[in-house]
Amino acid sequence: MAIDGPKKTVLQTVGVVVVMGSLAWASVPLYDWFCRVTGFGGVTGTAEVASDEVLDQTVKVRFDASKERGMPWEFTPVERQMEIRIGETGLAFYEAYNPTDRPVAGQASYNVTPYAAGAFFDKIQCFCFEEQVLQPGERVQMPVTFFVDPEIVEDRDGKFVHTITLSYTFYEIDLPEGYAALETQAETNTN
Numbered sequence: 353m354a355i356d357g358p359k360k361t362v363l364q365t366v367g368v369v370v371v372m373g374s375l376a377w378a379s380v381p382l383y384d385w386f387c388r389v390t391g392f393g394g395v396t397g398t399a400e401v402a403s404d405e406v407l408d409q410t411v412k413v414r415f416d417a418s419k420e421r422g423m424p425w426e427f428t429p430v431e432r433q434m435e436i437r438i439g440e441t442g443l444a445f446y447e448a449y450n451p452t453d454r455p456v457a458g459q460a461s462y463n464v465t466p467y468a469a470g471a472f473f474d475k476i477q478c479f480c481f482e483e484q485v486l487q488p489g490e491r492v493q494m495p496v497t498f499f500v501d502p503e504i505v506e507d508r509d510g511k512f513v514h515t516i517t518l519s520y521t522f523y524e525i526d527l528p529e530g531y532a533a534l535e536t537q538a539e540t541n542t543n
Contacts, residue, residue, distance in 0.1 A: 398474060398481075399476050401476070402441040402476060403439040403440075403441070403474075405502045406437050406438070406440045407437055407502050409437065409438050410436060410437050411435070411438055411513065411516060412433055412434070412435050412515040412516070413433065413434055413435075413436060413442060413516050413517075414432065414433040414515060415429035415432060415433065415444055415518055416429065416517055416519040416520070417446055417519075417520055417521075417522075418519070418520070418521045418522075419521065419522050420521060420524070422524060423524045425448050425449060425450055425451075425458060425486065425522060426447075426449040427447070427448050427449075427522050428447055429444065429445075429446050429447075430445040430446065430447055430493060431444060436499075436500070438500045438504060438505065439502040440499060441498070441499050443495060443497050444495070444496050444498070444518075445493045445495050446479065446494050446496070446520060448484065448491070448492055448494060448522070449490070449491040449492075450486035450487065450488060450489065450491075451489070452488055455486065455487050455488065455527060456486055456527075457524065457525045457526065457528065458483065458486070458522045458524055458525060459480075459483045459484070459522070459523060459525050460479065460480040460484075460520045460521065460522050461480070462478075462480050462518065462519060462520045462521075463519055464516055464517060465516070465519070466516070468507070468510050468512075468513055469510060469513045469516045471501075471507075471510075472503060472504035472510055473500055474499055474501055475497065475498045476497040476498060477495065477496070477497040478495075478496045478497070479494035479495065479496065480496070480520060483525060485527065496518070498518070500516065
């Protein structure tokens with residue numbers, strides 16, 4: 353059965369719209385997956401355990417902290433830089449302080465520079481994996497455990513990396529449901 357001209361055009365147009373909509377819907381998860389696999393854009397990897405190989409070669413790791421506009425916390429790295437052997441497990445801390453009179457929830461986004469190091473910088477544990485809630489006046493130190501994969505020394509671009517900067521940006525998010533209920537209850541009790 354042959355389809356005549358106008359019906360064929362409509363079906364082709366609908367097909368293009370469906371394909372384009374599907375691509376738009378899948379683009380964010382596919383891009384996220386691509387960045388995590390390749391380290392593109394400075395996205396780091398995650399690891400369950402530390403590296404089983406430690407090299408004599410070292411790399412400097414610098415720590416950077418920033419906040420999105422409007423985020424009321426104070427947020428800084430405890431140590432600005434450290435030098436570790438490639439493959440060795442590093443432990444760094446960032447400090448956050450909530451100077452407000454209300455609980456504030458935050459989430460950290462992160463990346464590393466140079467981008468060539470992203471695929472080789474693996475985090476084992478990080479405060480950035482989950483949202484953080486700080487009570488009024490609360491100050492916390494948040495750890496990040498990481499290592500630089502020894503495969504970096506074999507990589508065409510990675511072998512020239514001698515300094516890696518790990519950057520976090522904290523932004524405010526909505527309080528989790530349980531905290532929002534507590535805040536509402538506290539406001540009711542003070543009135």
